[in-house]
Amino acid sequence: MTARVGVVTFPGSLDDRDAQRAVRLAGAEPVALWHADADLHGVDAVVLPGGFSYGDYLRAGAISRFAAVMGTIVDAAKGGLPVLGICNGFQILCEAHLLPGAMIKNDHRAFICREQVLTVERTTTAWTRDYTVGEHITIPLKNQDGQFVADERTLDMLEAEGRVVFRYAGWNPNGSRRDIAGITNEAGNVVGLMPHPEHAVEPGFGPDAADGHRRGTDGLRFFTSVIGALVS
Amino acid sequence: MGRVVVEVMPKPEILDPQGKAVAAALPRLGFHGFTGVRQGKRFELEVDGDVTAEVIEAVRQAAATLLSNPVIEDVVAVTVVEGAA
Numbered sequence: 001m002t003a004r005v006g007v008v009t010f011p012g013s014l015d016d017r018d019a020q021r022a023v024r025l026a027g028a029e030p031v032a033l034w035h036a037d038a039d040l041h042g043v044d045a046v047v048l049p050g051g052f053s054y055g056d057y058l059r060a061g062a063i064s065r066f067a068a069v070m071g072t073i074v075d076a077a078k079g080g081l082p083v084l085g086i087c088n089g090f091q092i093l094c095e096a097h098l099l100p101g102a103m104i105k106n107d108h109r110a111f112i113c114r115e116q117v118l119t120v121e122r123t124t125t126a127w128t129r130d131y132t133v134g135e136h137i138t139i140p141l142k143n144q145d146g147q148f149v150a151d152e153r154t155l156d157m158l159e160a161e162g163r164v165v166f167r168y169a170g171w172n173p174n175g176s177r178r179d180i181a182g183i184t185n186e187a188g189n190v191v192g193l194m195p196h197p198e199h200a201v202e203p204g205f206g207p208d209a210a211d212g213h214r215r216g217t218d219g220l221r222f223f224t225s226v227i228g229a230l231v232s
Numbered sequence: 233m234g235r236v237v238v239e240v241m242p243k244p245e246i247l248d249p250q251g252k253a254v255a256a257a258l259p260r261l262g263f264h265g266f267t268g269v270r271q272g273k274r275f276e277l278e279v280d281g282d283v284t285a286e287v288i289e290a291v292r293q294a295a296a297t298l299l300s301n302p303v304i305e306d307v308v309a310v311t312v313v314e315g316a317a
Contacts, residue, residue, distance in 0.1 A: 058298070058299070059301055062298065062301065066298070094303070095301065100303075101303060102301055102303040102304045104242075104246065104247070104249065104304055105249040105250065106249065107247060107249060108249075109249045109250075109252070109253050147247075147249075149246060149247075149303070149304060150303065151245075151303075175247065
């Protein structure tokens with residue numbers, strides 16, 4: 001049976017189609033979900049895509065958190081549904097309290113768009129089981145509000161519980177505390193990160209890689225990981 | 233008509249990139265002597281009729297859940313504006 005992975009579209013989502021495409025390339029069936037529809041249509045996992053939902057009004061992700069679909073997703077996530085939040089999706093997961101911390105403006109105050117190297121720190125999540133610990137991957141990073149912050153106690157807790165999934169390698173592009181690029185919840189089914197795996201899934205359209213210009217597909221394994229997690 | 237003003241500021245320990253940008257721009261315009269700027273938000277909530285205790289309680293709850301994110305921001309004031317036109 002083909003896994004069905006929902007991708008939510010909010011007003012102002014930008015990367016929903018890219019996320020659907022990534023799901024398809026990984027071998028699953030993408031299912032478009034709508035912010036105002038609380039029904040998850042029986043999907044096996046959910047992606048909250050990047051973009052500027054509600055124009056980032058108030059705070060990034062603050063208004064999307066109260067969308068009809070989010071109530072259902074929060075309940076389902078607490079029950080174990082795999083949920084991946086990318087960029088704006090990560091911000092929404094934090095605002096919805098599925099993940100701790102918050103994102104504020106980049107410390108250098110500028111929008112940033114670059115190919116970013118990350119270190120994989122945890123592979124026992126629904127979205128990272130096809131990576132290896134310590135592996136370096138390159139995927140695009142593009143945001144204005146990408147600085148991950150939390151109080152010291154929360155940061156210590158994330159470290160102690162092994163919930164830092166990705167760290168920025170080489171250079172911290174936004175001032176995120178402890179170079180954190182992505183985190184997970186206690187159960188490992190909810191993952192949020194600022195960089196964009198869905199933009200690195202197809203040779204010719206990804207970051208530059210060792211085997212050639214735009215050949216990088218390091219993001220694809222997020223989506224194959226969740227398919228593996230669903231059948232195991 | 234009643235009005236309640238809610239003021240939200242970034243927590244003191246949180247870097248405020250917008251305030252920093254404003255602070256850097258001040259001397260360029262000839263405004264010297266300001267050692268720091270922090271930028272917050274002001275919300276004006278309007279209701280028909282008087283601002284009752286229930287209204288203020290609802291505003292406080294809205295301030296804590298939607299208007300601010302307690303991870304990065306503090307609600308520094310909830311003020312009733314008398315005789316708002």
